[in-house]
Amino acid sequence: MSIPPIKGVLSPVVTPFDSNLRPDIDRFVRHCRWLEANGVGLAVFGTNSEANSLSVEERMMLLGALIDSGIDSARMMPGTGCCSLTDSVQLSRHAVKLGCGGVLMLPPFYYKQVSDEGLYRYFSEVVERVGDTRLRIYLYHIPPVSQIPISTALIERLLKKYPQTVAGIKDSSGDWNNTKAVLEAFASAGFGVFAGSETFLLANMRAGGAGCISATANVNPGPIHRLYATWERDDSDAQQANLNAVRAAFHNFPMIPGLKQTIAHWSKDRTWSKVRPPLVELTDAQKAKLLGDLDALGFDMPGLVR
Template sequence: MTDAAPMRGVLSPVVTPFDADLQVDVERLIRHCRWLLSHDCGLAIFGTNSEGNSLSVDEKIDIVDRLIEAGIDPARMMPGTGCCALPDSVRLTRHMVERGCGGVLTLPPFYYKGLSDEGIYRSIAEIIERAGDSRLRMYLYHIPPVAQVGFSLDLIERLIHDYAGAVAGIKDSSGDWSNTKAMLERFPGWGVFAGNETILLDTMRHGGAGCISATCNVNAPAIVELYRHWQDADADERQSACTALRHRVGKYPMIPALKATIAHFTDDPDWTRLRPPLVALDTATVKQLGAELEAAGFAMPGIAARA
């Protein structure tokens, strides 16, 4: 990391391909990262839709190293580093800082429920203190529908006050626009990212930083264009189109649907694999989703067919 400005724009929680032995298929991952970057979409690897919590610490370190070795710019990466175990979070965070990643996306400790703000504060503070690097840019990951643990506004304010610069922003995946709006209003100029593109336009109109969204994995070109042109006369039309695509894919379980969509447009059925406990869509459903997307005129421009 450098002392560059905090990250902004559109990032994808990059889906993770697996081989027949359920090991990470890094070559497929590299190809997909390059496609995303070709459309100016950043890489929030190891997010929820990356099956990030199905990957070990060692795997994550190895994947980042191999992406960088392949020429992927670490400044465009915001790896997920929040784990249940404090030493794991610290180790990952340190490594991502040392490798020059543009930021890290940090879940609160999420196994124990009903946590106090004080407990969550201490966890985040320990990660920052033990990472011990002024280059750290941490983005909090607020996703209470899944983690059932989150960041209150008062807690966010305390972290920003005590760790100005290091706590650079938040991804709000609460699914509640009123919560995102409250963050934008209480912390003007801070890095608030929408948790999906359906509220990207509203987020930008209220001073937000962009969005980090699952469907960027397949619809990055349109979502990035919405971000770029949010002040244009056709912004509402762009937003409606992005929202419609999100809802079309979201009729199915999201992670399997994203992988099925990539499999369809790359003609590569190996993309449909998931690590247990997640389960892939059946063959008929994969075909149905692909047909629905094509009938709607959807495409993934520039996506490479299987090698």
């Protein structure tokens, strides 16, 4: 079955919670619609979605709500990688059934120093148990958080066994040399390499990459998508510099609370600032500093529902 590869800019969509810390479906769908309107695909249940604070049932419910709302499933890449093999299979099967263009899959991250053999068996079991030719897996390499790297040797082995299923990777290592090595090894064969931050978007596109999956696409989707769409123009370096300045404004704060506070401020909806424990909201001083830094850059979120 021919399934178009996912390309472009995707957002690991932040998950809104109500006063009882339950996922807020209406706010979630509205935010996803705004992202879609700005040209951005949806990597729901990524790191910045607080995915590992959500149950399997909650993820499945939210994904179903997006589909029911009419949002294009072809540009969805929900996170389905869990420590539990059976949870990963259940979530991946559900995503395929709903027509998602791919799934973003963390390695099982609780046990450390696991071998490539163990990781190969894990990913292989997911593929075999889902048992659907429509499954497209994008590996999630984020060793600063998971402490479980995905090596080029492992990618090569998976591609040899599952060339149609293993479709790409998100590299959130923060190490351009690693991204470059993956691009050089696999991009020419159609393996989609996504940078884990828009900081590397221009370099990734120039080297044959597929785009980026970035936390700050939650709040700055239009300009990030614009660089992806126009990276060959003469002003691309200036666009990249502007994106870097916005990204830098978030670096001194916990990313997830910072993103949610930004949405809360520009939507004038305080509920957006809620996070699930063990995360905590920004302090008043942190809020003032972040919003002041963004104001100084002329930052805005045009079209956001208020």
